[in-house]
Amino acid sequence: MSDEAVPAIKPSLPEEQPLIPQPLVELHGWGRASGTMSHLAQIDSVADAVSALRRSDNRGVVPRGLGRSYGDAAQNAGGTALDLTKMNRILSLDASGEPATVTVQAGVSLDLLMRALLPFGLWVPVLPGTRQVTVGGAIAADVHGKNHHTQGSFGNHVRSLDLLMADGKMRTVTPDGDTTALFWATVGGMGLTGAILRATVALQRTETAYFTVDTHRAANIDDLMQQMSEGDENYTYSVAWFDAVTKGRHMGRGVLTRGNKARLAELPSKLRRDPFRFVAPSLGTLPEIFPNRMINKATAKAFSTAWYQKAPKHRIGELQNITKFFHPLDMVAEWNRVYGPHGFLQYQFVVPFEEADAFRRCLEMIVNSGHLSCLNVLKRFGPGNPSPLSFPMPGWTLTVDLPIEHGLDRLCDALDNEVVGAGGRVYLAKDSRLSAAMFRRMYPRLEEFLAVRREVDPSGMFNSDLARRLELSKPTTRGAA
Amino acid sequence: MINAVGEPQSLLLVGGTSDIALAIARRYARSGLRVVLAARPSERRTAAAAELTDLKCEITEVDLDARDHESHAATIEQAFAGGDIDIAVMAFGLLGDPEQAWRDPDLALELAEVNYTAPVHLGVLLGQRMQAQGHGWIVALSSVAGERVRRSNFVYGSTKAGLDGFFLGLGEALREYGVRVLVVRPGFVKSKMTSGLDEVPLAVTPDQVAEAVVDGINGKRELVWVPGPLRVVMSGLRHVPRPLFRKLPI
Numbered sequence: 001m002s003d004e005a006v007p008a009i010k011p012s013l014p015e016e017q018p019l020i021p022q023p024l025v026e027l028h029g030w031g032r033a034s035g036t037m038s039h040l041a042q043i044d045s046v047a048d049a050v051s052a053l054r055r056s057d058n059r060g061v062v063p064r065g066l067g068r069s070y071g072d073a074a075q076n077a078g079g080t081a082l083d084l085t086k087m088n089r090i091l092s093l094d095a096s097g098e099p100a101t102v103t104v105q106a107g108v109s110l111d112l113l114m115r116a117l118l119p120f121g122l123w124v125p126v127l128p129g130t131r132q133v134t135v136g137g138a139i140a141a142d143v144h145g146k147n148h149h150t151q152g153s154f155g156n157h158v159r160s161l162d163l164l165m166a167d168g169k170m171r172t173v174t175p176d177g178d179t180t181a182l183f184w185a186t187v188g189g190m191g192l193t194g195a196i197l198r199a200t201v202a203l204q205r206t207e208t209a210y211f212t213v214d215t216h217r218a219a220n221i222d223d224l225m226q227q228m229s230e231g232d233e234n235y236t237y238s239v240a241w242f243d244a245v246t247k248g249r250h251m252g253r254g255v256l257t258r259g260n261k262a263r264l265a266e267l268p269s270k271l272r273r274d275p276f277r278f279v280a281p282s283l284g285t286l287p288e289i290f291p292n293r294m295i296n297k298a299t300a301k302a303f304s305t306a307w308y309q310k311a312p313k314h315r316i317g318e319l320q321n322i323t324k325f326f327h328p329l330d331m332v333a334e335w336n337r338v339y340g341p342h343g344f345l346q347y348q349f350v351v352p353f354e355e356a357d358a359f360r361r362c363l364e365m366i367v368n369s370g371h372l373s374c375l376n377v378l379k380r381f382g383p384g385n386p387s388p389l390s391f392p393m394p395g396w397t398l399t400v401d402l403p404i405e406h407g408l409d410r411l412c413d414a415l416d417n418e419v420v421g422a423g424g425r426v427y428l429a430k431d432s433r434l435s436a437a438m439f440r441r442m443y444p445r446l447e448e449f450l451a452v453r454r455e456v457d458p459s460g461m462f463n464s465d466l467a468r469r470l471e472l473s474k475p476t477t478r479g480a481a
Numbered sequence: 482m483i484n485a486v487g488e489p490q491s492l493l494l495v496g497g498t499s500d501i502a503l504a505i506a507r508r509y510a511r512s513g514l515r516v517v518l519a520a521r522p523s524e525r526r527t528a529a530a531a532e533l534t535d536l537k538c539e540i541t542e543v544d545l546d547a548r549d550h551e552s553h554a555a556t557i558e559q560a561f562a563g564g565d566i567d568i569a570v571m572a573f574g575l576l577g578d579p580e581q582a583w584r585d586p587d588l589a590l591e592l593a594e595v596n597y598t599a600p601v602h603l604g605v606l607l608g609q610r611m612q613a614q615g616h617g618w619i620v621a622l623s624s625v626a627g628e629r630v631r632r633s634n635f636v637y638g639s640t641k642a643g644l645d646g647f648f649l650g651l652g653e654a655l656r657e658y659g660v661r662v663l664v665v666r667p668g669f670v671k672s673k674m675t676s677g678l679d680e681v682p683l684a685v686t687p688d689q690v691a692e693a694v695v696d697g698i699n700g701k702r703e704l705v706w707v708p709g710p711l712r713v714v715m716s717g718l719r720h721v722p723r724p725l726f727r728k729l730p731i
Contacts, residue, residue, distance in 0.1 A: 024615075024657070024658065024659075026659065031485060033485035033486075034482070034483060034484060034485045035659075036482075036615050036616040036659050037615040037616065037657075037658055037659030038615060059613075059614070059615070071485060072482060072484075072485075076615075077482070077565075077614055077615030077616040077659060078612075078613055078614040078615025078616070078659075079615070343485070345485045345486070404485060404486065406699075408486050409486035409487065409488055412486065432484060432485035433484035433485045433486045433488065434484075435488075435511075435512070435513055436490075436513060437512060437513045465482050465616075468482050468490075468564070468565060469482040469484060469490060473564075
């Protein structure tokens with residue numbers, strides 16, 4: 001690969017396209033909680049995408065990638081979902097640029113991209129908790145990873161993107177210049193400004209595919225937060241798991257793992273021969289056999305205690321591979337099935353650093369609620385970016401996975417109130433239940449987003465269940481008020 | 482959209498002044514919930530709208546005349562004018578005096594029209610709208626009276642038997658389009674419909690019916706009895722031989 005010219009995209013396409021059957025299928029998010037029926041249009045080319053737009057009715061279209069958003073972002077009841085996962089070609093690579101950049105179709109997964117780039121000593125700048133997301137989805141949700149505090153979210157690294165808009169035309173938009181408003185509305189815009197069909201992303205260089213990792217245990221939430229506040233700046237990557245079950249003085253005890261990309265000299269000689277070896281073991285696929293309430297008091301307590309106890313109290317400079325450090329859950333395909341047929345939701349919020357008390361109250365609410373979460377993540381965010389709907393802001397972010405059970409609505413409503421009172425917000429890529437009114441309070445820059453949407457998609461052709469729930473469907477109606 | 486924790490964004494109460502419909506609305510009420518009250522213009526409808534407004538719901542009132550079939554399409558059209566309907570409750574019905582009902586052809590016809598013909602007509606119209614939107618629930622209030630029709634109220638019972646069968650079938654037909662139908666078979670409900678009648682064992686309140694509806698939707702059920710044990714009772718009664726059934730005090 002070199003800097004081959006990217007084939008030009010025809011700005012307009014022939015009116016007549018062969019009709020591809022669009023099966024009506026149930027689509028749901030990774031949480032599997034609120035599925036609806038959408039017409040799934042298989043998109044293999046730009047022409048397919050334009051054709052699907054032309055054929056859509058007033059229910060509209062939404063782009064869909066690998067379906068890893070937890071809620072209803074990539075489904076469109078009664079309308080069309082554009083399956084972009086076949087648009088998965090890496091188009092060109094400029095490995096010698098400073099920075100190096102890659103241009104890809106939007107359906108390329110971060111897994112594919114990372115595997116392709118490693119042999120060049122290049123590194124995807126932002127990796128969320130799974131590699132099984134598409135580049136288009138990563139931009140639309142403006143995903144973040146363990147390096148947010150040092151390197152920002154995915155949108156910060158996008159140099160340009162090609163957007164298929166409601167009028168059927170393609171437009172190249174960039175972070176600066178006269179398309180800046182549309183670019184930043186698309187970053188974090190949940191697919192509602194148009195369909196991202198290709199993107200150019202700035203890359204980082206790396207000498208190895210390994211990380212040097214320091215692990216510390218913390219006895220409770222205050223200890224954990226203090227350790228994170230004090231040392232995070234020494235590490236590119238930082239994240240903590242915490243126990244959301246244990247009450248009392250050990251509430252919020254956790255395991256802090258922080259690391260940096262390993263340099264070649266840091267590898268033992270055995271690994272030095274093949275420093276970019278990518279290890280992605282698979283432990284198999286979970287079958288669809290789990291009942292509801294698989295996560296109960298006994299299993300949650302046992303898991304949380306074991307996870308805490310098995311971590312070393314203090315370990316410095318351990319060499320870890322990508323999967324172990326970044327994506328342990330990627331080892332098990334379809335792990336969401338463990339929550340049973342009722343599904344689960346993920347609640348992720350951020351509150352500003354100065355609202356640490358509100359943060360603690362949220363944690364107390366969760367721990368005392370009787371709702372049980374095992375996969376809990378705590379992280380400090382760095383500065384946000386110019387996107388009006390991007391989630392990260394400087395502050396503490398906490399994530400819990402909660403099986404759908406009676407009373408979960410009340411817990412989440414109470415958390416919403418605490419979070420919004422502290423000037424915080426919840427993450428739309430995870431959300432499956434926020435009300436439109438609460439959303440407006442959490443995202444005070446919503447009107448900037450709607451102004452762009454009114455301009456580029458006045459009829460609301462790009463639509464989704466999330467857009468209906470949060471009243472973003474028709475940019476001229478209530479959402480704008 | 483009904484969100485991941487079972488909270489709807491919009492309700493349509495067809496028969497919007499029924500005690501059961503309002504009990505369901507109260508269960509779901511929260512700030513910003515859109516509720517469409519389809520009912521005859523009346524003081525009761527105004528009062529229902531006021532009560533739900535106090536619960537921070539956003540109310541739209543739509544006129545419904547069950548016996549004027551011509552008007553049904555416009556009623557449904559207006560009900561969907563504000564956007565998708567997540568849950569539509571078919572909650573209107575007439576009990577009528579059972580002994581008069583089988584002697585008076587006009588009353589028998591009225592019961593048949595209000596309890597069966599109108600729900601079928603409205604059900605088809607609702608089904609079309611929900612099929613197009615690709616999601617939603619239709620809740621049909623049936624009755625155990627329709628499960629095995631009894632001598633004591635067979636005109637009413639037969640209308641509910643018809644309604645019950647229609648909506649169970651509609652649920653099967655709409656399933657592949659992402660639309661679900663919940664048929665609810667309450668026993669004796671203490672409501673304005675039954676005021677003045679003697680209470681029977683296993684009587685329930687409208688609020689208990691509403692709770693069963695919410696649980697039924699959360700559990701993605703097609704059919705629920707209220708109270709739950711009635712399922713067993715009715716299962717037994719269905720198989721009682723006719724000569725014996727005739728002698729039962731029910």
